[in-house]
Amino acid sequence: MQRRIKLKASFNKWRFLSIITSCILIYSTIAYTLMNPRPREQFFQLYALGSQHMIGDYYPKNTTTITLNTNVSWYIGVTNFMGSIQYVMVKVKLGNASIPPPNQTTATPSPAPEVASFRRILMDNETWEIPFNWKIKSVEEREGELYISLEINGAETGVI
Template sequence: MRKFTQTILTIIMFGIVLATGSLLVSVWFLPPAEPTPSIAMLNEDMQAGPYPTNVTVNTNITLNIEVSNYMGVVQYLYVRMKLANETTMTTATTPSSAPTLQQFERLVPNGGTWRFPVTLNMTTPGINYRLTFELWRYDPTANEIVWIREPLGRGLWVHLPMNVTGL
């Protein structure tokens, strides 16, 4: 009988040790998942290319922007559309200094995707334009809109290099 009790207690203790050990390993030793949203640009047909890189003045072009939230919690996201050139373009660590042409904002649930079309008409001819879409979010702690960065510090943005020619 004593042996039976000992066996039962040993099994219970083994179970407790196994569960606690698994928990500790998962919390302390395994690297946490890096929460990062994503932004992508699609063409008019919702495909990843070809894109309208050579456009004529006063012609409508349509693009689709797709934003996904993998940050573990609902996010208040902003997409800022800017028309930059080679000197004002977005870099890996700094957002474009060009003015925001249009701002799109929406709450995206965790695991959710926000897709929206953008139609614009280029009125000024030029070369090496960068039609840029930067992903920003509202930071409740700082109470301001901040540019979203990856864990390595790289900001999130997509751009379309384009030349606009006259008629």
Template sequence: MIPLIKVFSKLASVRVGALVAATCIILIALPVACSQPDVRGLVFKYYLEALEASKSGIDVSEAVRLLNDALEKLESGDLADALSYVEKVPDSLSRARASFEEARRRTLLLASTLLALGLALAVVAYKRLPTLYARFMVWYLSQYRFRRVRGRRCSTLKSTIISEEVAAVLLAIIVVAGVFAISQVLMAGRVVEPFCALGTLGPHKKIGDYPSRVVVGEPVKLWIYVGNYMGYPAYFRVLVKLGDRSSVMSEKGFNAPLIASFERILAHNESTLIPLSFRVEREGTNLRHIVELWMYNETVGKFTFTNRWNQVLFNATRTG
């Protein structure tokens, strides 16, 4: 009886020791796990800051480039490099804001100088207007001369300067040209019809060289084109799905298995090419490689389907 008690006591001590060791490991690992930064959350946070800055006219292209580099590093699993890119974004936004404020101060100074100069010229013109008008009338009347018109007895007053009709035409041309120039200045940088673009390219980055037949288990290489012409930095999410004839589209995209996803932040009038490599694990005919474009919607606070998608049809066989 006593030996059994000793055995159980030893087992209990071993279990207690193991429990204590496991607890120590958890207590040591927990702060390390908690200290790991949420890089994707930081990317999203700084994107919103860059978006707000762009609404004020600030150039955030450098910050957008850093955020894109961070997203690419996240896709490759390099968390340290992704974090290093994200940590540079606040300084980039600060420099962009400072540069914008300096440019605005210079613009205000130039506008104030031109306004003061214009007022000074107006005052001078107002004070000297009677004298200038009298001199102009003397010069204007000196351009007229009398001559006899053939076939008539009376003399007619003719002018050697530009006629009133020609002057009116020239004035109209000047007014139209001025209105056109002002409208171009006011419309500069304004996007009339914002849109985003999505495309699928073949292995050689061309439209049309898509594979019509693939071998099960072998890699298939394609390229995805995304373009932003929305007028502001846009956060895109590209979903790649493998479907067939039964796949249908809804407001949530196609009901097909997801095989890959990518995220990119693009400035206005910027585009990118995303390399894609995937494998087909089953045989089939008329399989559909479907690419969907989603975009972050600031109004609803989440990514929404843009209804832009494209597909590549192919057959999958066991042998080449």
């Protein structure tokens, strides 16, 4: 009888230890999952809006032929989804159909000339919207080369 009580007590002891161990494993797994969330995708969002602050109306009178001293208004936006503070530089290039666009596969920028650049530090999830107003001031052809003078955000740029 005493041996039977010892076996029963020993069996209950192992059952208790098994339950406690299982509970610790389950709760520690849940705690780890809650304390270490899945990493999120890190990226920048870059967008361009037209004069009405909407997609579209990028060119006056809906024509891509821009005459001298015609104001063109765009808004360039960047949102930081990198998960930390980031230093951002936006380069604006001027090109036409004969200049190749950027190559996304090789991460090669367009060879078009840079007409403006903007820099700023962005907090995580912060959006920065840049008003970009420009017009062509003059166009000259010298020795088969085309030279364009621009006014960007009220300041005249050099000839490109």
